[in-house]
Amino acid sequence: MKHDGYFPAQSSLEEEERRQSKRIRFVWGSMAVILLCFFLLTGSTLAWFSDTAKSTGRIQAGNLKVGFLAGDGVNGSNLENPVDLSDSSQKMFDEKDFMPGASGTRYLQIENNGSMPLSYQVEFSVRDSNNLGEVITFKLEKVVENSEPISPKIVTEVSGDAIMEDMSVKSLSLPVGTHDIYKLTYTMASTLENIYNATGSDTSYEYLLDASIRANQVNHS
Helix, strand or coil, X not given: CCCCCHHHHHHHHHHXXXXXXXXXXXXXXXXXXXXXXXXXXXXXXXXXXXXXXXXXXXXXXXXXXXXXXXXXXXXXXXXXXXXXXXCCCCCCCCCCCCCCCCEEEEEEEEEECXXXXXXXXXXXEEEECCCHHHHEEEEEEEEEECCEEEEEEEEEEEEHHHHHHHCXXXXXXXXXXXXXXEXXXXXXXXXXXXHHCCCCCXXXXXXXXXXXXXXXXXXXX
16 A cells, blocks of 8 residues: 555644644633633622612791699699690689788799700789779799709889780890799789779789780790
């Protein structure tokens, strides 16, 4: 048999091409595996260190609420035997058979029951059927301020017929949860003419003192 040298060379070239093709496939396969591992590792790392946070903001309107009480006395900074004057059945005071020289005392408490500081003004008005205000004197003293006892401080002292114009109470600020207390003393003149003498069951000789409180929020700057 006769052999030609061309065929062995052809066979070697084809074998080399196959080996090179395998190497290329191996390289690409290896790169694919490396890239896959990279993406898996990167993705896992991000998952391990990821975090979230969430918050909610809220604005709630404040509440302005003033209380008005009356009592028989003060123990420290507390009102004794308080009654709520927002109840229409309660009175600041209720004197019967008031006679010349008689005197009475009541304590009035104004309190901040809301959620914001307030300022207040107390205004008095009179219903006087037979000019009894001419012979009655009112004295108003502050004895508790912002829930703390203080030395009595005279706010006003006037005769009953002038009380609408001359007797009023103002406060610049009353903090939340605190109160002020005022001592109200009323006295009838000791010497009177008989024209002030109520006869029998005559109820026209009455002097009525009304008080109203107006509260406002303290301006916020």
